[in-house]
Amino acid sequence: MTAIYSEDSIQTLDWKEHIRRRPGMYIGKLGDGSSPDDGIYILLKEVLDNSIDEFAMGFGKRISIKIEDKTVTVRDYGRGIPLGKLADVASKMNTGAKYDSKAFVKSVGLNGVGIKAVNALSISFRIQAFREGQYREILFSKGEIVSDSGIVADEENRSNGTQVSYLADESVFGKYAFNLDFVEAMVKNYIYLNTGLTLELNGTPHVSKNGLLDLLNDNISDEPLYAPIHLKGEDLELAITHGTSYGEDYYTFVNGQNTTQGGTHLIAFKEAYVKTIREFYKKDFDAADIRNSLVAAISIRVIEPVFESQTKTKLGSKDIGPDGPSVRNFIVDFVKEKLDNYLHKNPEAADALQKKILESEKDRKAISGIQKLAKERAKKANLHNRKLRDCRLHNGDKDPRSENSTLFITEGDSASGSITKSRDVNTQAVFSLKGKPLNSYGLTKKIVYENEEFNLLQAALNIEEDIDNVRYNKVVIATDADVDGMHIRLLLITFFLQFFPDLIRRGHLFILQTPLFRVRNKKQTFYCYSEEERLSAIEKVGANPEITRFKGLGEISPDEFRNFIGEDIRLDPVRLTKEDSVHDLLQFYMGKNTPERQDFIIENLRVEEDIVEDIEKMERMGEVLEEIELLAEGIEEIKERQSVLE
Structure with a gap:
């Protein structure tokens, strides 16, 4: 049947209806709070940006943020929104002070949308303004005025x-929760870029004295090769050093906005950095060798910046301002002058930098002989490899569903078979390991090409050159919840930490959580991911429950697996913090320090009396004995590996 297309088909939505019906246009993805770019954090950012812009204009040195029971409160001490325009600012599209360049110069939000989106997407939105002894308060719900004090x-x-x-509307966002680590990271980015500003998060003050220099020092987990280089000028600030791991790590900002996807300023910086280094050492080093292990932060201020989306994660501006130079020329000239001067005045840093470049060059040449052969092998394998079951959409495709592109890395054909049959062929791909991958700790990148499985995985992900064009937004390690499965997780995480740490830093790597138990009767079925959930399910089901313990992914039928990799998928992100020294982590868990690991295991073994009582009540002792036997087998395997290493 053909739909009727007439005058009645044409609809006009008011501002709040449009935002609520198409929230992705305004805040990107919704999410549940488990990812730092989920919508609830974008709402907070939109409110904070206005307060930050007040500080940038010289008004108010303190901003407080409180998050209590999902209600977010932001208080600044700037000039206060003019009281007569308070309702318009919060609820009338394309209304704001930032169209007047005399009131706000080089601010983040320029199109008057952000605060309205927060209003429309909140079940409760209260805005208050205080100016010279006067006050006004307006309460909204879903964009509609509920009360106005005048x-x-x-x-x-x-x-x-x-x-x-405000309180974000669960009818839009679903069940969500704030991860305060993400909020704290956002707060720190703001204070790094606004020295002199104090940002309080739930009563804890955050302040930075040294700007981007503090950012690098707070985020480099391993000792840098040389003290970070800090360069400041009008409208441009840089901090640069080299770490010890592979890859490149960038923190980029425009007018205080964290541009996680880079843009014209990052492209210009990469070009300027390579050009300056070549000219300083008077040698045509390969760009990849110059930037390998580079850690850099760049902050630029632009008049009326153009971003590629409302969420402002990628800069599109080509010029600093209407009458200013291009972004490229501005950054190239700055880096050429400031960095060149610094290296001439600091020969120790220059020597350390040159040594790192030469080491990268040596490493690259060592693998160049097998690189071509490995690429050809990977190309042929991708065409005929039955181990890789690709999907139709990939990260970066124009189709909005590509944001959900996922690669599951599984152990063996049994597990991969269940996922393959139940996956979404549009967005979910499967890479099946042949067995336990090689422990790559301490090896050079040459092993990535020499080891066929590593080479195939690198090619499937398209991360050989850099992480910018990774084919899947999420890379999910899907292994059994047993000793072998945990070991494979460690081996894969070691591989990524050793050679592709940016994949983890940018939030692409996850662990798939699958249920340990199924509890059911004839009417209800519950899938349980922990002992606590199992006991709760038993209470709900009542007498004579049927309890199944899933020992491996292959035991879960494809029909059931659809429940675990669809909308209700549970993913644990793999993250790195300043406290996580990559070198120390890998050395302890994957190095040849077996006695230390044994002592750690012995010291951290726990006996849970409550669990024993539950086991006796539920008559599951036989199942527990099986698990103990599996653990004993795992210990024996560790001993065997220790003897081989020794």
């Missing part, structure tokens, strides 16, 4: 400024 005298005589308090 302009009244502020009897409490509170300091000038604006306060926004």
Whole structure:
């Protein structure tokens, strides 16, 4: 049947209806709070940006953020929104002060949308403004005004400024929760870029004295090869050093906005850095050798910046301003002058940098002989390899579903078979390991090409040159919840940490959580991911429950597996923090320090009396004995490996 297309088909949505119906246009993806770019953090950012812009204009040196029971409150001490325009600022599209360059110069938000999106997507949105002893408060719900105090005298005589308090609507976002680690990371980025600003998060103050220099020092987990180089100028700030791992790590900002996808400023910096280094050492080094292990932060301020989306994660501007130079020329000239001067004045840093470049060059030449052969082998294998079952959409495709592109790395044909039959062929691919991968700790990148499985995995992900064009947004390690499965997880994480740490730093690597138990009767079925969930399910089911313990992914039928890799998929992100020294982590868990690991295991063994009581009540002792036998087998395997190493 053909749909009727007439005048009645044409609809006009008001501002709040459009935002609620198409939230992705305004805040990107929704998410549940498990990823730092989920919508609930974009809402907070949109509110904070306005307060940060006040500070940037010289008003208010303190901003407080409180998150209590999902209600977010942001209070700044700037000038306060003009009281007569408070309702328009919060609920009338394309309304704001930032169209007037005299009031706000080089701010983040320029199109008057952000705060309206927060309003429309909140079940409760309260905005208050305090100005010179007067006060106004307006309460909204889903963009509709609920109450308005009007302009009244502020009897409490509170300091000038604006306060926004909102509760994101679960009918839009679903069940969500704030990860305060993500919020703290956002807060720190703001203070790095705004020295002199104090940002309080739930009562804890955050402040930076040294800008991007503090950012690098706080984020480099391993000792840098030389003290970070800190270069500051009008509208441009850089911090640069080299780490010890493979890859490149960049932190980029425009007008205080964290541009996680880079843009014209990052492209210009990479070009300028390579050009300056070549000219300083008077040698035509390969660009990859110059930038290998580079860790850099760049912050630039632009008049009326153009971003490639409302979420402002990628800069599109080509010029600094209407009458200014191009972004490229501005950065190239700055780096050429400042970095060249620094290297001439600091020969120790120059020597360390040159040594690192030469080491990278030597490493690259060592693998060049087998690289071509490995590429040809991978190309042929990709055409005929039955171990890789690809999907139709990949990261970066124009189709919005490509954001969900996922590669599951599984152990063996049994597990991969269940996932393959139940996956979404549009967005989910499967890479099946032949067995336990090689322990790559301490090896050079040459092994990535020499080992066929590593080479195939690298080719499947398209990460040989860099992580910018990774084919899948999520790389998911899907292994059994047993000793062997845990070991394979460690081996794969070691591989990525050793050779492709950027994959982890940029939040692409995850661990798939699959249920340990199925509890059911004739009417209800519950899948349980922990002992606590199992006991809760037993109470709900009642007498005579049927309890199944899943010992491996291959035991879960494809029909059931659909429940675990669809909308309700549970993924644990693999993350790196400053406290995580990559070198120390790998050396302890994957190095040849077996006695230390044994002592650690012995010291951390726990006996849970409550679990024993539950086991006796549920008459599951036989199942527990089986698990103990598996653990004993695992210990024996570790001893055998130890003897081989010794």
